[in-house]
Amino acid sequence: MIAFTSVGLLGLLALSIPVGIVLFLLAFGIDEFFSPFPLMRGLGQVVWSSSNSATLIAIPLFVLLGEILVRSGVARRTYAALEKWVAWMPGGLIHANIATSTMFSATSGSSVATAATVATVAMPQAQTLGYNPKLFSGAIAAGGTLGIMIPPSINLIVYGFLTESSIPQLFLAGLVPGLFLAGLFMLITVIMCIFRPALGGPRQSSSTREKLEGLTDLLPIFGLFGAIVGSIYAGWATPTEAATVGVAIALLIAAHQKALNWDMLQNALRGAVKTSSMIMLVVIGAYVLNFALTAAGVSRALQDLLTGLGLGPLETLLVIILIYIVLGFFIETLSLMVATIPIVVPIIVQLGYDKIWFGILMIILVEMALITPPVGLNLYVVQAARKTGSFSDVMLGCIPYALAMLAMVGLLILVPQLALFLPSTL
Numbered sequence: 001m002i003a004f005t006s007v008g009l010l011g012l013l014a015l016s017i018p019v020g021i022v023l024f025l026l027a028f029g030i031d032e033f034f035s036p037f038p039l040m041r042g043l044g045q046v047v048w049s050s051s052n053s054a055t056l057i058a059i060p061l062f063v064l065l066g067e068i069l070v071r072s073g074v075a076r077r078t079y080a081a082l083e084k085w086v087a088w089m090p091g092g093l094i095h096a097n098i099a100t101s102t103m104f105s106a107t108s109g110s111s112v113a114t115a116a117t118v119a120t121v122a123m124p125q126a127q128t129l130g131y132n133p134k135l136f137s138g139a140i141a142a143g144g145t146l147g148i149m150i151p152p153s154i155n156l157i158v159y160g161f162l163t164e165s166s167i168p169q170l171f172l173a174g175l176v177p178g179l180f181l182a183g184l185f186m187l188i189t190v191i192m193c194i195f196r197p198a199l200g201g202p203r204q205s206s207s208t209r210e211k212l213e214g215l216t217d218l219l220p221i222f223g224l225f226g227a228i229v230g231s232i233y234a235g236w237a238t239p240t241e242a243a244t245v246g247v248a249i250a251l252l253i254a255a256h257q258k259a260l261n262w263d264m265l266q267n268a269l270r271g272a273v274k275t276s277s278m279i280m281l282v283v284i285g286a287y288v289l290n291f292a293l294t295a296a297g298v299s300r301a302l303q304d305l306l307t308g309l310g311l312g313p314l315e316t317l318l319v320i321i322l323i324y325i326v327l328g329f330f331i332e333t334l335s336l337m338v339a340t341i342p343i344v345v346p347i348i349v350q351l352g353y354d355k356i357w358f359g360i361l362m363i364i365l366v367e368m369a370l371i372t373p374p375v376g377l378n379l380y381v382v383q384a385a386r387k388t389g390s391f392s393d394v395m396l397g398c399i400p401y402a403l404a405m406l407a408m409v410g411l412l413i414l415v416p417q418l419a420l421f422l423p424s425t426l
Helices: 002-014 019-033 039-051 054-071 074-086 093-108 111-129 133-148 154-163 167-195 208-233 239-256 262-296 298-308 313-327 333-350 355-369 377-386 391-414 417-424
Strands: none
Touching (some): 019 262, 019 333, 054 111, 054 239, 054 262, 074 093, 074 111, 074 208, 093 111, 093 133, 093 208, 111 377, 133 154, 133 355, 133 377, 154 167, 154 262, 154 355, 167 208, 167 239, 167 417, 208 239, 313 355, 313 391, 333 355, 355 391, 377 391
16 A cells, blocks of 8 residues: 555656646545545545635735735845845855845745745846856755745645644744754855855945845835734734735735736736645645545554554654655655655654644755755746756755755754744743
8 A cells, every 4th residue: 555655646746747636646546446435425525624724715815925025026125135234244145045035935935936036136146246156046946945934834834734733833833943944054155155265256245324224125024024923923813814914914015115006916816826726736635635545544554664663763753754855856845745744744643743843844854855856846946047057056056055954854853942942832
């Protein structure tokens, strides 16, 4: 059963079949050959129960929020403001890439949207000022991955829905590791550019007055982030309600910056519908697959397999981490999550680990999948924005940041409170 599930998943994805359809096909295949319970008899109930949740309304709202900000030009102003604050360090504008990705992650909820936005803004500067294309591109691709870690995160909403975990707790759990990981990215950039100055570019100094003036372009992002996360943390709003408030504030920001018009709104709504439809198809497909896996006993079989290896909790966790790293080379991030959560999370809980903590650990491993070939989406997004140069430049530039992610995984294992401290205060 386990071999059938694994080979079937990889084989169908290799045929370029849409992920949501793959999950349905795999569920029907498992039901046909291994399950004593006919899936068709309960399919309608499974589909309805998987989509009839107020929590899921937050997904299209956060997607729309990101679309509005992308199309209103907020990212360009954010980049210009952060450039004044961080470009004095070794590495110059590379730090602006990471800092802007961090800021934009706090509003977009999507890694690909974050990487695409920052790449569009930053790439012309890299080519003009003569930055090393590898490290500059790698910083954008890696910085973009923070979009699924720093709240609000669409992937954390999906994880919380599939594992019946508290989404506010997941949002709070991702905040410190997300900021810490951004700090690691900048630290690695500084170290590399100190020892090899050619990797960076010209460092730029700005006066105190210029920095303070730049803060006016950052205030809308800080206010938006504070309204979303602050209202959730204070218990004033659910994630869905906070997302609604976020969309309203984003519209006000766009109107204030004279970017709100009918064409922009149409394009934002169209983009949000496309992205949300894809996500919801995958979520519902994952729920159907989870039903088939449970009925066929695949989850129990995998638990028995891992238990039979005679490994302790830490060793089993390391095996699971290795599996995620390997699968990340071949499976797209959301697909990787929804296909494995029903199987892996029960094992993690049985081993005595906290599922909120593991959700953050999983997100970091999924972030790595965004910058590892051949299916790392952020690599292709950044290369498309570059328009020139070799694709291998982007891949090589991501290696130091992938190592930083592995270091962050190790830190979370050694110090779980990095993820669990804030949720414990909720």
